[in-house]
Amino acid sequence: MAITADQILDVISEEVPIDRAQLNPEATLESLNIASLDMISVMFALEDKYGLIIEQNDLADAKTLGDLIAVAQAKSAAAS
Amino acid sequence: MSHRRVVVTGMGVVSALGQGLPATFAALEAAKCGLAPISRQIGDDGIHTYHGPAGVVAPLDTTALEHRLGARPLAHLDPLSAFSVVAAFEAVEQAGLVGDPVLEHRTALVWGAGSGGNQTVEESYARVFLKGATSIHPLSIPKQMISAPVSHLSMTLGVQGAAFTVASACASSGHAIGEGLWMLRAGRADVAIVGGAEAALTYGSWIGWVALKAMADDACRPFSIQRRGMVLGEGAAALVLETYEHAVARGAPILAELSGYGASSDAHHITMPHGRGAEAAIRMAHEDAGLALDHPVLISSHGTGTPLNDKIESQALQNVYGAALDQNLVIATKSSHGHLIGGAAAIELVTGIAALNAKTAPAILNSLGPDPECQVPLARETQSIGYSALVSNSFAFGGLNAVLIAKRV
Numbered sequence: 001m002a003i004t005a006d007q008i009l010d011v012i013s014e015e016v017p018i019d020r021a022q023l024n025p026e027a028t029l030e031s032l033n034i035a036s037l038d039m040i041s042v043m044f045a046l047e048d049k050y051g052l053i054i055e056q057n058d059l060a061d062a063k064t065l066g067d068l069i070a071v072a073q074a075k076s077a078a079a080s
Numbered sequence: 081m082s083h084r085r086v087v088v089t090g091m092g093v094v095s096a097l098g099q100g101l102p103a104t105f106a107a108l109e110a111a112k113c114g115l116a117p118i119s120r121q122i123g124d125d126g127i128h129t130y131h132g133p134a135g136v137v138a139p140l141d142t143t144a145l146e147h148r149l150g151a152r153p154l155a156h157l158d159p160l161s162a163f164s165v166v167a168a169f170e171a172v173e174q175a176g177l178v179g180d181p182v183l184e185h186r187t188a189l190v191w192g193a194g195s196g197g198n199q200t201v202e203e204s205y206a207r208v209f210l211k212g213a214t215s216i217h218p219l220s221i222p223k224q225m226i227s228a229p230v231s232h233l234s235m236t237l238g239v240q241g242a243a244f245t246v247a248s249a250c251a252s253s254g255h256a257i258g259e260g261l262w263m264l265r266a267g268r269a270d271v272a273i274v275g276g277a278e279a280a281l282t283y284g285s286w287i288g289w290v291a292l293k294a295m296a297d298d299a300c301r302p303f304s305i306q307r308r309g310m311v312l313g314e315g316a317a318a319l320v321l322e323t324y325e326h327a328v329a330r331g332a333p334i335l336a337e338l339s340g341y342g343a344s345s346d347a348h349h350i351t352m353p354h355g356r357g358a359e360a361a362i363r364m365a366h367e368d369a370g371l372a373l374d375h376p377v378l379i380s381s382h383g384t385g386t387p388l389n390d391k392i393e394s395q396a397l398q399n400v401y402g403a404a405l406d407q408n409l410v411i412a413t414k415s416s417h418g419h420l421i422g423g424a425a426a427i428e429l430v431t432g433i434a435a436l437n438a439k440t441a442p443a444i445l446n447s448l449g450p451d452p453e454c455q456v457p458l459a460r461e462t463q464s465i466g467y468s469a470l471v472s473n474s475f476a477f478g479g480l481n482a483v484l485i486a487k488r489v
Contacts, residue, residue, distance in 0.1 A: 018152075037218060041217070041219065
């Protein structure tokens with residue numbers, strides 16, 4: 001089953017960690033002070049939890065949480 | 081040689097007996113054993129399993145710390161660093177030094193650890209060797225390095241003075257505390273945050289200790305007949321050391337004076353202890369403290385519960401104190417919280433100082449009866465005491481010894 005936006009945001013909230021209420025798809029990673037190292041932690045957690053493999057290159061252009069969710073969901077759909 | 085007096089103004093601890101010194105010492109006074117059987121595995125192949133008694137730390141309550149620091153500094157810490165930060169904050173808070181400007185320039189951090197972040201190491205390589213992955217988490221190295229705890233202490237407390245890790249196996253935090261004492265005596269700092277930690281209840285560490293035949297499969301029974309070995313614990317303990325002048329000038333609570341430190345090496349064997357090293361360290365600590373060998377003392381023993389350690393430690397105590405040994409009392413709190421390896425010396429000094437101040441010696445647990453090879457005066461039950469001084473022994477694998485002496489003030 002394809003991963004939902006909420007599931008992705010839950011993982012981000014837990015891994016960074018950051019208050020879940022601050023996470024909306026329009027927010028930029030920069031404005032949330034989410035570093036690239038934090039994103040790698042998120043990628044490892046997505047893989048451990050959902051078997052979803054995202055490479056660092058896939059996220060090269062991601063600026064907002066919405067971008068990230070789109071990449072993850074595209075990967076998830078391709079895998080299922 | 082006269083040098084600056086050093087006192088203890090804060091103490092903190094995390095162990096299987098609880099989070100915080102009040103909870104820990106209450107458990108010790110009540111003769112509560114924090115050791116219980118565990119059954120764990122790494123991976124899910126059902127092969128890499130391990131079982132036995134251990135002293136496990138319950139999930140940490142970091143609410144107060146997160147309130148002060150936010151959640152991020154406490155995320156992604158190996159348990160080794162998490163235990164260290166929680167214990168050190170308790171000590172610094174008790175000393176009333178959180179946010180104090182002295183942390184910026186005149187404070188040192190000296191921290192003991194026997195090994196690094198075992199959980200991080202093993203989870204990283206389990207991913208590679210059990211799951212066939214070819215990459216590991218980018219924080220693997222920063223989380224597992226043996227100096228990670230001291231870096232996190234520096235960052236969370238804002239300490240900008242000299243900060244480093246001391247490793248000498250089961251005596252690591254003893255050496256860390258002793259060297260911190262000398263940094264203050266030498267005038268290199270006014271405050272030293274010292275102690276140590278271990279978090280090694282992991283598969284690889286466990287089977288390593290089992291392979292050494294050092295682990296008891298039943299219980300930790302220091303100085304008892306039929307003792308079968310040590311029981312691993314985990315956790316951390318911290319002390320804030322301060323020059324007497326600095327503590328008095330700011331009206332800080334003085335919990336004890338740290339008055340003596342003896343350190344020696346057996347030059348003998350990588351696992352077998354030799355009594356000459358232990359004896360030398362105890363004598364050196366007394367000389368350093370200016371405390372006569374016939375002055376009655378409470379002895380917080382190394383007391384691991386291994387057949388050889390307890391026998392050699394008993395002989396060392398007999399040889400050093402002679403007839404005066406009978407007026408002393410030996411405690412062995414590893415029987416309650418397990419062996420904290422790099423944190424062992426620190427937790428045993430902290431609980432020993434708490435015992436001096438509470439005038440109560442905690443019972444040595446799980447004894448099956450006296451061993452003729454361990455004829456030392458043991459605290460078989462929790463009892464009232466009137467000692468004014470504590471001798472705390474740590475004798476590590478590889479023959480590295482550290483003995484500390486604290487006095488009630």
